[in-house]
Amino acid sequence: MLKPSLHVLARHVSHRARGFATTNTSRMQKATTTLLIVGSSAAVAAYFLLPDISRGAPTSDTKPINPSHFTPAELVSSTFASNGTKILTVAIPPELLPTERDLFAPIWSVFIKDDDIQVERPYTPLDGVDKDGNMKFWIKRYNHGEVSRWLHSKKVGETIEIRGPVRTWSWKDDAWDEIILISGGTGVTPFYQLLRTVFSGNSFKGRITLLHSSRLPSELPPPDVLDPLLELARHNPDKFRLKLFVDSFGETKDRSFAGVEIHQGRIGKDVIWRAVHSASNFPSLRGLFSRDSDNSDRKILFLICGPEQMVGAIAGPYGRNYSQGPIGGVLQSLGYKSHQVWKL
Structure with missing residues (x-):
């Protein structure tokens, strides 16, 4: 990997x-x-400096989303926005949302994995997550950005694996x-x-x-x-x-x-x-x-x-x-x- x-x-x-x-x-x-x-x-x-199993985290479609594992999510919308960017919406099954809503207090992000080359990058959901598990992202495609290029190539209905939420600022x-x-x-x-x-x-x-x-x-x-x-x-x-x-x-x-x-x-x-x-x-x-x-x-x-x-x-x-x-x-x-x- x-x-x-x-x-x-x-x-x-x-x-x-x-x-x-x-x-x-x-x-x-x-x-x-x-x-x-x-x-x-x-x-x-x-x-970053200590060993952490989340670097090679497994995938689970039965456990609530968590930083320790990836969760399959469906790409439900992909639309062109401003120059070189897209608005992407992914949906996590509602039953896989954690009950602790304070986990989603600002500012938090999730890691998205390019499962072709097993590389992950963090992205910030614009409106957080709604009760149906939808997360919306504004993502720019960079020529040297493995994950951003991969995300821009994904089609509606395909699966994207995410890991989080990760609190980045309280x-x-x-x-x-x-x-x-x-x-x-x-x-x-x-x-x-x-x-x-x-x-x-x-x-x-x-x-x-x-x-x-x-x-x-x-x-x-x-x-x-x-x-x-x-x-x-x-x-x-x-x-x-x-x-x-x-x-x-x-x-x-x-x-x-x-x-x-x-x-x-x-x-x-x-x-x-x-x-x-x-x-x-x-x-x-x-x-x-x-x-x-x-x-x-x-x-x-x-x-x-x-x-x-x-x-x-x-x-x-x-x-x-x-x-x-x-x-x-x-x-x-x-x-x-x-x-x-x-x-x-």
Whole structure:
């Protein structure tokens, strides 16, 4: 059996989102957050560095889905989306869903196995899983991506084996006042899952901003992904805002997409500063911060998910085996600290 390398698996899991809690101003709260980060990092390191039978997990069609084995699922829908991507929906038999619904708290993913060459990769279900066992994915086909190419070739009615759920980041309603999500390409999928879950209830009191970037307008998220996010922004104007960016408009002359203005240029220092401090979007922020204010003790969290080059420019490069590494890039220049930043 061919196995994915440690380097590749670590890259994909970190790309699908892990998180931690930023803290209040007290030392005790900071110490608690540090312990949570260390514990999360240790758990992930243990997964990759210690022997684990799940690397060669068996397949079971009688046991509820679990990270220790693969479960056969049927591909029930496969449709072309934006450039080079598809929306895929797989269905697990409802009787194979676990009864512990908290296993599906955001952010979680599943491993999908290319059973031709026995390689697995993690993917984040957009809306989680419904009562009928359906999971929907937005997946880009990469020329050198074994599993993505295999998935794009699958026909409706064929079987796909999945393993999970694997919790990759834990949400807590009252941990942050301000959350800035920065994504590129299909890196928006864990944020989509998070946002849909958070705004399905009314307990979150903070503010969330999503800054999403694509190379061209044709590569922006398809309607299946973008439309629900736009609805969340319209219905929660005091809690959620969405901004779209493209590197270039190419031959497209329309500077809007689904009625939303598209900004040309990469997500850089000025964009991020305005996202945090703009009073016009969140009136409650007016007069609260200045450009020279100390950001080290604010209850603010940055989650970044996208191409490695983008992550490095915004938050500094990953460490060895795609560990967090030191903070760098734009966020370091703006005065933020490592406990306020997480590279997915």
